[in-house]
Amino acid sequence: MPISAHTVEVLLNQLIVRFLRDKLKLQDEAISQIKSPLLEFPKEASFGDISTTLALKLSALLRRSPRDISDGLCTYLKEEISASGLKDTIEKIDIAGGGFVNFYFSKEYLCSLLKEIVNGKNYFAPLDKPEKKVLVEFVSANPTGPLSVAHGRQAAVGDSLSNILKALGFDVSREYYLNDEGNQINILGNSIALRLRELSGENIPFPEDHYQGGYIIDLARELIDKPQTRSKNPEELKEYCREYGVKRILEIIKKELEDFGVKFDSWYSQKSLGASGKIEKSIAFLKEKGLIYEREGAVWFASTRFG
Structure with a gap:
């Protein structure tokens, strides 16, 4: 079983403090004055998995260049890590810029962590779990057409974030906010109604600002033999097509998300919100x-x- 990321951080901190005491001969009082944290996560992946700016923090105190301090720190850590429990975890240590010391995890260590996650181990969860509710609202595409690749990306990010928050102990609720009223929904209804009239033999112009996709024709075909679409005036037909279109497209969206492995706890209707007062x-x-x-x-x- 690999050591946890938290344990890696603790062991590296201990080695850095030993360097301060044994090599730089600093007393505990002086060490306590060094601005924390000793270790940080780099903003760019090219700077390793963990880094320290200790040399920059010590430069004024020791009246030595950051590069000189980082050279000594890097040499010390390479020797100590090779003889410690971190030897299979830290693959490389290097110096960047004026004194940044960067640590790189080995591929074997990273793969071992992934195996722990896949096996369902509660590996990264904190000991004290926060008792907070979190609402994650994502995707929430208008029910006016099938989902796009961009919506798939939103689904992946939102569901992953929800899983991470849940693993950390939060009470997570996944919400899809359903924009099922308004101008776009009205255009959807009219688009289906017009295609239905075309399929029934009418020769009518189709507006450019309406939905042009083939799925609109498919929805119209589903309605062509339904008795509810007969003997209706244009406004009644448009209203019926609007309600039918939203219902059917929502079914398609739910199936697409289910196939993608994403499930929501609630589908919150904007229309019901408006009617609630x-x-x-x-x-x-x-x-x-x-x-x-x-x-x-x-x-x-x-x-x-x-x-």
Whole structure:
């Protein structure tokens, strides 16, 4: 079983402190004045998996160049690590810039950690789990067409983030916010209705700002023999097509996400939110607190009051 990343950090810290005491002859009081942390995660992968800017922090105190200090630290750590439990974990140590010392994990160590994760070990979870609820809302594509590659990326990132938060002990809820009303939904309904009329033999122009995809024709074909589409005026037909289109596309989206291995705890409908009266109630509450105002024909939230 590989040592944990936390243990690696602890052991490296111990070696650095020993370097300060044994090689640089610093007393504990002086060591305690060194700005923490001793180890950091580099901002760029090319600078290793862990790094330390200790040489830069000590330069003024010791009146030595950072490069000179980092040379000594690097030499010391290479010798100590080769004879310690970290010898199979740290593959390389190098110096970058004016005194950064970078540590690189071995591929064998990284692969062993991945095996631990795949085997379901609670390897990286903290001892004290936070008791907090977290709502992760992701994908939330309008139900006006099938998902795209970009939505697939959003699904992968959102689900991975949710899994990480859950592994850390958070009470995670995955939400898909369903934008099932508004102008785009109206255009969807009209697009299906127009294609349905075309399939029924009518010769009508199809607007450029409507949905052009072949899936619209497929949805219209599903409706052509339904009795609900007969003897309806254009507005009634458009409304029926809108409701049917949202329902069917949502079924397609759910199936695509299920095939992708992503499941949501809730599908929150914007339409149901509007009908619930919660929006008006919230606006009334904020207005009572003096946190919203009207200007230029719109309602504004006074966010600048909070910085």
